[in-house]
Amino acid sequence: MRKLLKILSREWFLAGMLLAVAIASAAPNLGRSGGLLHIDELSDWGIFTIFFLHGIGLSTEKLKQGFSRWPVHLIVQTFTFVLFPLLFIALDALIGRHLPPDLRLGFCYLCVLPSTVSSSVAMTSIARGNVAAAIFNATLSTLLGVVATPLLVRLLLGSSGAGISLGATMLNIATMLLLPFVIGQLLRPVFGKWFAHFKSTTNAIDRGVILLLVFGAFSNSVADGLWTRxxxxxxxxxxxxxxxxxxxxxxxxxxxxxxxxxxxEDEIATVFCGSKKTLASGVPMAKLLFGAHPALGVIVLPIMFYHQIQLFVCSILAQRYAARS
Structure with a gap:
């Protein structure tokens, strides 16, 4: 029991996601839109908060240092917003007709998401790679995703994505994600040093909001018959x-x-930034992009699985890179 508690304390985020799915499956009316806990209203404030915290916590100086490695940036962004979508097109042509439509949409969404910031930088640092380039690429990917992600969803889905209002969606995403990030960056010169003392607390808030969003998404999907269908x-x-x-x-x-x-060092940054997809931005953006879609829990399922698998596999890769002479 002691060992189990130790593992759960170390992997509390993964345990929290499993618990959120379990509670949503058992009592979907708690977290569904308009439900008892009003998760849909709380999540909007949570999304704004976590991107404000990303903005105030990210060093502008480190972004400038990473800017000079433009070949790395070009390869990473090409993988993130070109190769991933092309991979979805190829795999969809092979097996897409055998997948449930909502899960197919989820894999499409996974492949058009930007890269993740925190784990890309963390893995690059562990592997003794180019950390400055990783920070720049991960941040650039997040900013490009405000426009590229909804555009690619509409492009790849064709008539299936016709219900998505492209202009309104981009404006909504920019307001909820980009605006708080910019505000955080502007306030960083004043509050940056003070904020650094609470880094662990802000990381907990970040992941707590994601758990809230996962709980709300699954509650809606379970209420719509996720497990029964x-x-x-x-x-x-x-x-x-x-x-x-x-x-x-x-x-x-x-x-x-x-x-x-x-x-x-540049290879490490390329591998870890070019292969990652963000759960932190992916779940909030899914809520903004797909609104009250009843199958939102299924749509975010691929990114939830991909996130955990990429952390496990890339942790092993990072240790191998770090052991090089």
Whole structure:
């Protein structure tokens, strides 16, 4: 029991996601839109808060240092917003007709998301890679995602995405994600040093909001018949699909870095930034992009699985890179 509690305290975020899914499955009326806890209203404030915290916590100086490595940036952003969507098109042509429509939409959404900031930088640092380039790329990817993600969803889904109002969606995402980030950056010269003392607290707030969003999304989906209509087969398809996508992209990013003659430090930044997809931005953006879609829980399922798999696999890769002479 003591060992179990120790593992849960270390992996509380993963345990929290499992608990959120379990509670949503048992009592969906608590977290569904208009439900007892009014999660939909709380989540809007939570989204604004976490991106404000990202803005005030991110060093502008480190972004400037990473700017000079433009070949790395070009490869990473090409993978994030070009190769991933092309990979979805190829896999969709092969097996898309065998997937439930909502899960297919979820894999499409996974492939058009920006890269993640925190874990990309953390893994690059552990592996002794180019941290400045990783910070710049992860941040640039997040900012580009405000426009690129809704545009690519509309482009890839064609008539299936016709219900998405592109201009209104971009404005909504910019207001809820980009605006608080910019406000945080503007306030950083004044409050940056003070804010650094509470980094662990802000990380807990960040992940707490994500758990709240996951709980709300799954509550809506369970209320709409998520488990009664799909069952364990949906979980198996999601797990296999996320694993296959990550394996392909990890192989391609490493190959591309070697073909471009990157140093080991730049290769590390390319592999970790070019293969990652963000859960922190992905779940809030899904809420803004798809609104009260009854299957929102299914749509975010691939990014939830992909996030955990990428953390596990990239942790092993980071240790191997760090052990090099």
């Amino acid at each position: 799909h069952g364990p087969g949906l979980i198996a398809m999601t797990l296999i699909g996320a694993t296959v996508i990550l394996a392909i992209v990890l192989g391609l990013t490493r190959t591309a870095a070697k073909l471009c003659g990157f140093s080991p």
